Amino acid sequence: MELLTLLIVLLLSLGAGLLVQWLPMRHQPIATYPQRAPFLGGGTPDSHAWSRYHVRYYPMTLLLIAFEMEMMFMYPWAVVFVEKGMMAVMEMGMFLAILSVGIVYAWREGVFKWQ
Amino acid sequence: MNHGIGIDITFLSLATLAVVTGWRVFRTDSMVRASFFLLVSFIAVGVIMILLAAEYLGVAMFFMMAVEMTVMALFMVMFMMNPAGLNPMNMVHQERIAIGAGIVGFLVLGAMALLAAFPDQPVSADLEPVRSLGNEMLGDSMLIFESAGIVLLTTMIGVVVLSSHRGRYGAAAVGSLPPGLEPGGDPAGKLEEDEEEESGGHQHHHHH
Amino acid sequence: MLLSELFLPVLMVMFMLTVGAYVVAVLDRLIAGAFGAPQAGRVWLAPMARGAWLMTQHANATEAPDWQAWRLAPALYLALAAIGLAVVPWSESLVATDLVTSVVLWGSVEALATVVIFLHGWSANALLALIGGYRYVALGLSYILISMFVLIGVALPAESLQFTQVVASQEALWNVIRQPLGLPLFLIVGLGMTFWGPLNLADSKDLAGGTASEISGPPRLVWDVARAAMLVAFSGVAASAFLGGWMGPWLPGPLWMAIKMLAVLLVLLLLGRVLPRIAPERCVTLMWVVLLPLSFIDLVWAGIGALL
């Protein structure tokens, strides 16, 4: 039942967002080419902006995917934590320690700096 | 599982959504669209999982795949030739074999799905998926949980070693030249500099 | 049954979306005025006038945008804000969707917000928007972990991932006191999620408006309303996770919830006015090397607290 409410909320807000954008634009002519040129303070670009963009933080993103898995394991742990008591603390402590070793190593290798 | 008609309709629509977006992933020109089509396909599968009373897995699928598809989009744009599909592109080889293998795979698994008889033990309605998963993880299969942690650590270290150019001792490749052909001779590195240029999969034509 | 089960929650969420966005706009003008920005005209009319002007303005187009994605991104961001609002519990019974794993759903709303903001910057095919989109992804991927550690810390005493249970677990003591590090870290996540103030790497001034530098008219109106709505959704989640949700003496539940959300909104808008924009490299290092260990400490603190 909740899923149905979520779905309707999603569709309604998405529809409202698209309608608000589409309704006024129905009878507006498309902009002229000089108006559509990208704004660079009056300057002109050499090429399309779409290019093989050199993302400078790419090692950080790879590190994040590996670390993200930790989240997957921690949510169920949080639910049964009080039942399991001290054993859960020990287990998750070990899990966190292992993964924070990875983060310290990555920090020392300068992963979080712009490559 | 309450097998109302509403559930079946949502399931069918989500199934078609998943398959169509999965197919569009390989048919679209723009790389960013491809990765976000795959994200939509994952979200559709996630919602199906929620319908199957595995709430936690479904919602976990959302955030896990959102992060992964963002990273996938970044890397696809970094390495693919024509990232935004302005020129229609089909970087495809051995098309026939691939289609054949795909169909064969589907037929075999489909046949197995139709013909094989699987035990019919539906999950009990009052099961709390998250709690049972938590108990399982901290209880019987704690070993799997900890070894997964170790594997994740090795992945993190492997990723950092492979991808980052500068270690803590500065740029790895700075000043390192392969040894000369004869002792003390000029390094061989210089010779293969231009030869290496054309071996890269596609011709660079520096036009201005 | 169908009416009250389905129609009322949806109506409540939509109402909260619009009223919340308006309240954020008015509050922001008031705080700007208090901080010395020159003010003219009536503050309560300014958001309406701005909306009317944006509706009459023509929508801009760039040379070769990814049309569908460019128009879809603001609407998707609005939809994410709506889902975030649907998860916020207003009282034991009055909650739009009470999923068993609503905390995880809020986590996925944060992750999908990064996807949508990158898509908005990418699909305009203009340089300043592209740089804004990519700079934001560096921040967007860094604050997700902090937010999840903090939310798990909140879920520990509640023994469940449901916001209603989380609020119920704060019967004796609110989490803002029981887990002191939680709320400050979560406010930073809030700033990051709506790229507000110091963490405004997506639409900043040195990129002439970043991802919003190429949009005008109705798309820009939807983008600003969605951003304000996401701020409201975030303050709702922060109020229910840390400030005891609908609990409070004398006043009815939803009124308490509204007061706490206003308090969180005020803090966020003040932070937005006081702090400078952080350089992206410094921001990534700060989040991974300083804030993540702090969220570890907060988690261990919450764990021990839950066991006592």
Add this chain to the structure above:
Amino acid sequence: MAVNWLRKLASHKRAPVFPVLGKQGDKALRYLALSPEIELVDSPRHASVLLIAGEVPADRLEPLRRVHDQLPDPFTTLWFRNEPWPHLENVDRIDDLTDLPAALTKAHRELMTGQRDSGCRILSDRPPNPWKGEGDFGQGGEGMMGGVPYGRPMAMNMQEDISDGLTLDSLTFRLGPFFMAFPPGMAAEVTLQGDLVQSWETQLEPYPQRLDAVFFNARKHPVPIAEIELARARHHLQRLYHALHLAGLEALSLSSLRLAHGLSTSSTLDGLRRRLVRSGFFHLAAVGGGLLNTEQARQFGGPAARAAGLADDLRSHDAGYRRLGFSPVCQNGGGVSARWKQILDEVEQSLMLARQAERDEVYTNDVDCIETPRGPWDEQPPEDASAILDEILPGLEWGDALATIASLDIAAVADRGGGTQSPGESRAVQGGSGNVVK
């Protein structure tokens, strides 16, 4: 009926103005920043009124046409101390600064209520390169990366990356004279790989700035030190306004601008400085890059050199200053944060000197070499230093590069006499005591 109700409501909005700065246009910009009924926006797409402030020289008319056409409909233009283009009808020219905000609001209101119809596009509606119906698929592209799909070539110029061995596409573009993060009038050809600056080549130097009249009088005859020091402090505070506005500290930038307008010997800086340090500007904002080595610092001169540790200041040779016990203050960083610390120290020092000089009526002594806020002026005024940018900016991230430019006072000093006060702007703007506003 509904349409004009919406437009009537829209006309109540604060006029969204995109300022395009010509010569001496930044005075108008600073004046509008403090006027309540105007909203200065940072992109022409967010504006309905294009303000051309100050005279735009001929080599910048083409970019001006481009920006003029980039405003979405309905839009209009307003010319401040500048001759409007002949073919634009019902466009008014304003000369007096004080009624500029009213004119802008009137323009926006008329635009919204339909009394004034929207401006027309000047440039012809042609794509940068014709592409319709050409190429392999009719969208102008050939093969994978060739051709001009949809009018522009694909980015395919892979230059060697300077910091990371991965060579990917770099984007080359010209950042125009009307980019609001630049000093007025500066244009540069920039090549970016990712958001790291690969190469920077300044094409149009910023307009030469006309300093306060007191500096030109000081070249002719001894001038009261109080007045010259106040003018120096005002110049620094106005630059601080621009940098803080760029860094996102809106409240602090406006308070530094108000301090600059109502500057008198009794005003103090420590309130503003405490708030700036407490906001974490020197740790969090983009204050890392932009290091000047000693040779570049000597070539730059003025506060930037003193921030890099060269303690040379022409005021220390002046008898008047020596009587006040003046000694140059300097940092040793050379980076962006060191320069801003230096600027704040110099403003405090100038205010202290002004107080002392006003009390004991001290005048400057020698006339031929004076220290302007831009740099030393002995035989000829400090000239433009945008060549240094081409050396220090490559390798910086986009935010750091713009913060470096905002921290350096690049424009040359115009040596024509600044004495001729253009009419109508001599008195102070807001209640400040009666000293002269440039």
Add this chain to the structure above:
Amino acid sequence: MTLTTLLLLAAALIGIGIYGALSQQSFVMLMMGLELILNGVMLAAVAFWAFSGAGAPEGQLLTIIVMAVMAIEMAMGFALVVAVFRGKQADMTESLTGLKH
């Protein structure tokens, strides 16, 4: 929404994934194919957990482990692509002929 329809959907996803993995030339698209295959596998695992596994906890754990495999495969894949691209400016599978005799 019976077990067979779910398995048919999973089979379709795996089929498309196989097609994608085999047909695409560039590394990154090849990994997209692998991701889609793992997507189908996860769906099948949850379907079995829900219909014929009586909600056994191991079923959910298997799905999370498959997700972990997907994450690790993707991270290592992109790290390899970065290392290869840094060396040889190549992102086509054909151009890597280093191991061929």
